[in-house]
Amino acid sequence: xxxxxxxxxxxxxxxxxxxxxxxxxxxxxxxxxxxxxxxxxxxxxxxxxxxxxxxxxxxxxxxxxxxxxxxxxxxxxxxxxxxxxxxxxxxxxxxxxxxxxxxxxxxxxxxxxxxxxxxxxxxxxxxxxxxxxxxxxxxxxxxxxxxxxxxxxxxxxxxxxxxxxxxxxxxxxxxxxxxxxxxxxxxxxxxxxxxxxxxxxxxxxxxxxxxxxxxxxxxxxxxxx
Amino acid sequence: xxxxxxxxxxxxxxxxxxxxxxxxxxxxxxxxxxxxxxxxxxxxxxxxxxxxxxxx
Numbered sequence: 001x002x003x004x005x006x007x008x009x010x011x012x013x014x015x016x017x018x019x020x021x022x023x024x025x026x027x028x029x030x031x032x033x034x035x036x037x038x039x040x041x042x043x044x045x046x047x048x049x050x051x052x053x054x055x056x057x058x059x060x061x062x063x064x065x066x067x068x069x070x071x072x073x074x075x076x077x078x079x080x081x082x083x084x085x086x087x088x089x090x091x092x093x094x095x096x097x098x099x100x101x102x103x104x105x106x107x108x109x110x111x112x113x114x115x116x117x118x119x120x121x122x123x124x125x126x127x128x129x130x131x132x133x134x135x136x137x138x139x140x141x142x143x144x145x146x147x148x149x150x151x152x153x154x155x156x157x158x159x160x161x162x163x164x165x166x167x168x169x170x171x172x173x174x175x176x177x178x179x180x181x182x183x184x185x186x187x188x189x190x191x192x193x194x195x196x197x198x199x200x201x202x203x204x205x206x207x208x209x210x211x212x213x214x215x216x217x218x219x220x221x222x223x224x225x
Numbered sequence: 226x227x228x229x230x231x232x233x234x235x236x237x238x239x240x241x242x243x244x245x246x247x248x249x250x251x252x253x254x255x256x257x258x259x260x261x262x263x264x265x266x267x268x269x270x271x272x273x274x275x276x277x278x279x280x281x
Binding site: 186187216 | 255
């Protein structure tokens with residue numbers, strides 16, 4: 001068995017590629033399952049060898065891609081603690097937060113060439129759990145989503161928590177500036193993060209040589225209020 | 226079938242706990258831009274436009 005550091009073979013980039021591709025699929029599926037957008041914009045695709053629903057709305061797809069394009073360099077540097085998909089109500093208060101907690105082991109024990117396919121199998125389990133998570137979550141408030149109303153502009157937002165991000169107002173992300181030229185990031189509001197007395201619903205935990213990830217949902221106790 | 230009915234060792238279920246609990250003193254970042262608003266009418270138009278391509 002060979003033990004490699006994260007710098008060897010540019011594994012940081014491999015993990016960032018795998019994770020950002022997975023997060024894109026997961027975000028589309030969350031929007032579909034929780035009916036944040038009308039189901040008419042989604043088409044069935046095959047990812048990780050299972051059926052998933054992906055948006056075919058160009059502007060929404062671009063928004064998700066731009067978001068994850070900015071997250072990718074942070075993943076490459078192992079600088080992300082969690083990526084959170086927040087679903088907000090009309091008053092811009094979170095009703096659900098899908099929290100992806102991520103850690104990357106510093107040392108990799110490469111025991112077989114099937115490492116990547118093993119990770120793919122583990123990621124498939126996350127996708128399957130997201131597909132069925134509506135069974136354990138309460139319905140979202142009336143008028144919240146399809147098919148009764150269009151949505152206010154900020155009903156989803158993605159939050160990224162860096163390992164080394166102390167509270168400093170409006171500190172820009174220190175990554176290649178051109179990446180963010182047309183897609184700036186700002187510090188989240190307290191109300192984006194804070195949810196009073198949330199219900200925690202664990203969905204999946206994975207442990208592999210390449211990365212460790214845990215997904216849970218924070219759900220507001222009284223969604224209609 | 227007898228083997229299936231035999232007792233087997235059960236592992237202790239791990240208690241779920243977030244690895245990085247929320248900390249209001251360390252706020253995360255979010256995109257300044259907001260996601261698009263998509264009306265049901267627009268979704269319906271998109272569905273009609275995209276449906277034929279599925280059969281190409």
